[in-house]
Amino acid sequence: MKPSLRTFLIIAVFVLGSFPFAAFAGSNVFDVDHEFYPYYPSLIKWNKSNAQFTPPEVCNGCHSDKYNEWTGSVHALAFQDPVYQGELNKAIKAVGHNISRQCEGCHSPAGVITGEIKKAGIAGLSPMALAGVSCDICHSISGTTHWQTPAHEPENGSFILTPGVQTEEGLQLIKRGPFTPSDGCGMGFHKCVESSLHLQADLCASCHQVYHYDSHFPLEATYLEWKHGPYAQKEILCQDCHMVDIRTFMRTADEFRKPGRKEYRHFFNGANYLIYHLAEGAARKAGDEKKADILKEKYEMAVKRLQSAADLEISPVYRGGKLVEVKIKVKNVRAGHNLPTSLTNVRQMWLEIAAKDEKGNVFMTSGTTDAQGHLPENVRVLNSDGMGDDFHFAIDPWVVTAFSRHDTIPARGYKEVYYALSAPQGNNKIILEARLRYRQADQGVAEALLSAVPESINLKDIYGLTKVPELPVVDMVVKQASFSTVQ
Numbered sequence: 001m002k003p004s005l006r007t008f009l010i011i012a013v014f015v016l017g018s019f020p021f022a023a024f025a026g027s028n029v030f031d032v033d034h035e036f037y038p039y040y041p042s043l044i045k046w047n048k049s050n051a052q053f054t055p056p057e058v059c060n061g062c063h064s065d066k067y068n069e070w071t072g073s074v075h076a077l078a079f080q081d082p083v084y085q086g087e088l089n090k091a092i093k094a095v096g097h098n099i100s101r102q103c104e105g106c107h108s109p110a111g112v113i114t115g116e117i118k119k120a121g122i123a124g125l126s127p128m129a130l131a132g133v134s135c136d137i138c139h140s141i142s143g144t145t146h147w148q149t150p151a152h153e154p155e156n157g158s159f160i161l162t163p164g165v166q167t168e169e170g171l172q173l174i175k176r177g178p179f180t181p182s183d184g185c186g187m188g189f190h191k192c193v194e195s196s197l198h199l200q201a202d203l204c205a206s207c208h209q210v211y212h213y214d215s216h217f218p219l220e221a222t223y224l225e226w227k228h229g230p231y232a233q234k235e236i237l238c239q240d241c242h243m244v245d246i247r248t249f250m251r252t253a254d255e256f257r258k259p260g261r262k263e264y265r266h267f268f269n270g271a272n273y274l275i276y277h278l279a280e281g282a283a284r285k286a287g288d289e290k291k292a293d294i295l296k297e298k299y300e301m302a303v304k305r306l307q308s309a310a311d312l313e314i315s316p317v318y319r320g321g322k323l324v325e326v327k328i329k330v331k332n333v334r335a336g337h338n339l340p341t342s343l344t345n346v347r348q349m350w351l352e353i354a355a356k357d358e359k360g361n362v363f364m365t366s367g368t369t370d371a372q373g374h375l376p377e378n379v380r381v382l383n384s385d386g387m388g389d390d391f392h393f394a395i396d397p398w399v400v401t402a403f404s405r406h407d408t409i410p411a412r413g414y415k416e417v418y419y420a421l422s423a424p425q426g427n428n429k430i431i432l433e434a435r436l437r438y439r440q441a442d443q444g445v446a447e448a449l450l451s452a453v454p455e456s457i458n459l460k461d462i463y464g465l466t467k468v469p470e471l472p473v474v475d476m477v478v479k480q481a482s483f484s485t486v487q
């Protein structure tokens with residue numbers, strides 16, 4: 001006799017009922033193995049040995065060209081950046097130093113795993129800790145733990161550092177790179193090892209995916225933006241755009257053609273022109289004109305990169321034969337990730353428009369900053385709004401656990417913005433000028449961060465600043481169009 005459906009249900013209820021449902025109900029979405037990640041919330045792993053990290057000045061002895069490219073880069077300035085230090089200082093005061101290791105792990109990996117960094121500031125630290133993301137950090141990465149992270153995605157420095165190993169012959173420094181080593185590579189100082197990881201975007205993913213220290217919400221998702229877009233499909237990697245000059249970047253982005261081996265440089269250039277701007281002022285104040293000139297070049301490179309990343313299309317919208325709106329299509333034409341990216345709730349990319357009548361008189365504006373550099377309300381800003389656990393607006397990275405608005409533009413994508421227009425009576429034509437503008441942060445946010453720098457960073461002594469300056473704004477695109485008020 002076959003058992004009935006009722007019998008199966010009774011057995012199922014009995015068997016399932018014998019399992020501890022509380023174990024399922026109580027399981028965490030983001031489990032953390034603190035033994036596996038001893039520097040948590042930084043997810044760095046260190047294959048510890050007697051091998052010391054090599055300061056970049058030592059690398060300069062044999063690799064002066066690469067050292068000069070790296071000098072003044074965002075990697076070189078990652079830890080000493082006063083904006084970062086202000087944010088770090090605020091975070092430590094708000095949630096404690098242990099939590100802040102999430103930030104420090106990517107801004108100074110050597111300083112975190114050796115235990116040097118115990119607070120915000122630059123006082124008393126070794127050159128290696130101050131060097132931020134130096135030569136030996138990237139070239140000591142032997143693997144990643146992206147699959148083992150709490151989010152099971154790259155996040156918060158999920159890489160493995162192996163600067164050297166202990167062998168029967170003694171200590172052996174090992175440096176990894178993307179190509180087959182040439183004869184005599186390392187000149188006896190270190191061993192050279194070919195690393196396929198250094199030819200992958202996964203190398204960059206560890207630090208260009210910044211997640212909330214506890215909720216693991218992606219505050220920055222640059223890697224995933226790239227991975228889910230057309231550049232990943234065409235096998236154009238982070239290195240192909242950010243380790244080349246501007247001309248090569250534009251060719252790569254336009255044609256989806258990888259650079260030649262000799263075209264790669266250690267610039268690591270992106271949109272963060274503010275860090276170069278501040279560092280140039282510090283170099284000139286210190287009397288180091290050579291370094292200041294290098295920083296000025298990197299600033300100009302970052303600005304040109306921004307100015308080549310986007311485009312605008314302006315078109316009229318008619319109803320009943322009359323002009324009622326203007327549509328502006330904001331296009332991401334060359335960034336391989338969203339535009340903007342990184343801390344999108346802090347970055348500002350917005351439209352500023354001015355409409356003029358036939359005589360050139362302005363009758364409508366939007367998006368113009370005031371005398372103090374602040375944006376007015378009701379401006380079309382293409383970025384994100386963060387919110388905390390209470391679903392209220394938040395901007396601090398240690399508070400933001402979700403986005404309430406996310407208006408960034410994906411690679412090769414666009415956003416359309418509409419403006420209602422009512423032309424003055426008697427006008428047959430209007431002229432519209434549109435600017436796509438960008439800056440690192442809201443003026444008020446910058447003032448708060450630079451006012452919070454630790455005591456060891458004296459803005460006047462180091463940078464020559466007696467007050468927080470108005471942040472520089474880059475005009476990414478400027479377009480004009482004219483059209484009839486009637487169809």
